[in-house]
Amino acid sequence: MSLAIPSTNKLDYPAAVRLAMGLADFERGTHSPGHSTFHLERITMLLERLGNPHLAIPTVHVAGTKGKGSTAAMISSILSAAGMRVGLYTSPSLHTVTERVRVGMEPIAQEDFAGLVERMWPEIEWVGEHGGYGPLMYFEFLTALAFQHFSETNSDFQVIEVGLGGRLDATNVVQPAVSVITSISLDHTSVLGDTIPLIAAEKAGIIKDSVPVVIAPQDKAALDTIRRIADERSSPMVDVDRRLSWQPQHADLDGQTFIVNGLHDVYEVTIPLIGEYQQENAATAIAATETLIDAGHSLSKANILDGLRNVRWPGRFQVLRRDGPLVIADGAHNPYSMRRFVEALTRHVDFEHPLIVFGTVKGHSAVEMLEELAALDPTVIAVQSRHPKAATVEEIAEAAQAVGVSAVMEHGGVGVATRRALALATSSDAVVGTGSLSVVGEMIEEIEGIEPELYPYLKGVKRQNGR
Numbered sequence: 001m002s003l004a005i006p007s008t009n010k011l012d013y014p015a016a017v018r019l020a021m022g023l024a025d026f027e028r029g030t031h032s033p034g035h036s037t038f039h040l041e042r043i044t045m046l047l048e049r050l051g052n053p054h055l056a057i058p059t060v061h062v063a064g065t066k067g068k069g070s071t072a073a074m075i076s077s078i079l080s081a082a083g084m085r086v087g088l089y090t091s092p093s094l095h096t097v098t099e100r101v102r103v104g105m106e107p108i109a110q111e112d113f114a115g116l117v118e119r120m121w122p123e124i125e126w127v128g129e130h131g132g133y134g135p136l137m138y139f140e141f142l143t144a145l146a147f148q149h150f151s152e153t154n155s156d157f158q159v160i161e162v163g164l165g166g167r168l169d170a171t172n173v174v175q176p177a178v179s180v181i182t183s184i185s186l187d188h189t190s191v192l193g194d195t196i197p198l199i200a201a202e203k204a205g206i207i208k209d210s211v212p213v214v215i216a217p218q219d220k221a222a223l224d225t226i227r228r229i230a231d232e233r234s235s236p237m238v239d240v241d242r243r244l245s246w247q248p249q250h251a252d253l254d255g256q257t258f259i260v261n262g263l264h265d266v267y268e269v270t271i272p273l274i275g276e277y278q279q280e281n282a283a284t285a286i287a288a289t290e291t292l293i294d295a296g297h298s299l300s301k302a303n304i305l306d307g308l309r310n311v312r313w314p315g316r317f318q319v320l321r322r323d324g325p326l327v328i329a330d331g332a333h334n335p336y337s338m339r340r341f342v343e344a345l346t347r348h349v350d351f352e353h354p355l356i357v358f359g360t361v362k363g364h365s366a367v368e369m370l371e372e373l374a375a376l377d378p379t380v381i382a383v384q385s386r387h388p389k390a391a392t393v394e395e396i397a398e399a400a401q402a403v404g405v406s407a408v409m410e411h412g413g414v415g416v417a418t419r420r421a422l423a424l425a426t427s428s429d430a431v432v433g434t435g436s437l438s439v440v441g442e443m444i445e446e447i448e449g450i451e452p453e454l455y456p457y458l459k460g461v462k463r464q465n466g467r
Contacts (some may be wrong), residue, residue: 046140047144050123053147062179062181065336072160073284080394081307088103093441094314097113160174179214183217197221214236262287273311273313289303321447328349352428352429356381356422357432359382361387370400378432379408380396387438394409
């Protein structure tokens with residue numbers, strides 16, 4: 001059935017979001033198309049009808065399993081520090097759809113989002129009805145909307161984060177100045193493959209002929225796969241682990257300072273992000289920036305240092321409260337990222353006992369993540385976030401029991417679970433929200449009093465948190 005624009009004089013933001021979310025959605029939909037049906041023909045056709053806005057702006061394309069959002073934010077901040085107008089496209093969002101599409105880190109205005117939906121919708125319907133490949137998917141549409149917004153705002157650069165995989169991701173229509181692949185580990189195994197080489201091959205699908213690619217530190221199997229594909233495409237490869245180095249200097253809950261020996265210079269870097277893995281991400285962002293400099297883009301050492309110093313990327317080891325029990329939210333959502341988070345937590349935080357508000361999205365291994373958390377001897381409060389694909393409270397509790405972790409069930413949602421954890425915690429304890437970005441977003445909403453953007457028309461979404 002065709003999704004028609006409501007017969008009002010002007011589409012408002014809630015109606016625009018609802019219209020867009022009526023498209024098939026792999027991320028949120030409980031009955032969405034499988035990865036085997038993904039291809040680039042639909043979005044290519046739509047972008048052609050829009051005048052190919054994605055090809056008009058120099059691009060940095062970022063794929064990976066861990067750290068791709070942080071690295072994309074760092075590169076965007078560096079480019080912004082050089083005085084450029086920078087479009088940043090990332091996913092998923094923490095609180096609102098508009099966060100995915102930013103210029104200068106400011107989310108697209110709701111009225112601009114609604115206006116783009118209204119103007120683009122006839123083309124979206126045309127592609128669905130006459131293109132020969134079926135209706136567009138939600139992520140394809142959002143990707144095209146981002147490209148159109150960046151073009152209409154005269155952005156000087158765009159930093160584009162891959163949504164899922166790389167080879168068949170809707171973002172893989174760009175012709176980048178540089179491609180970036182961050183750390184690869186097992187994630188979305190039912191979609192991308194159940195081995196590191198298979199997943200690495202999907203991520204390396206963003207590598208373009210003769211376009212340089214910057215590779216963050218990798219497992220050998222991943223690196224070998226990426227190197228083979230880069231060689232096949234005559235793509236110059238910058239191996240960050242071999243060609244750069246970094247040494248920590250100081251770290252606390254406000255951030256960290258470290259020295260990076262880059263491709264062409266030495267940088268004394270300060271970032272407001274916590275965790276040794278953010279040093280890897282920063283080194284990768286520096287390598288990408290130096291590669292852009294080599295290609296003739298006007299960027300300086302001062303831009304790199306200023307951009308990294310001012311980067312903002314919420315939901316990643318974010319300290320939400322320091323008085324009383326410490327409250328931290330981190331979007332770790334696979335075993336590897338959870339292991340790195342636990343390492344950072346034990347290294348940088350002194351606490352008596354952790355109370356962990358934990359929930360996952362189906363398709364991610366709750367058992368393996370809880371195995372990593374078990375080293376903390378925590379009390380887990382099992383929750384189900386508002387995400388339509390969120391695992392149930394009972395599923396989380398069963399996973400905790402399977403690895404010998406103490407868990408209590410909270411059916412009231414993440415906000416209620418957060419309040420429960422705070423009531424149980426002493427001033428020397430730590431309250432942590434993790435397991436998925438949806439849990440993190442809802443904990444931030446609870447602590448900071450942010451009104452959530454709710455989508456009750458999506459299957460499985462219900463009003464929670466006592467609001």
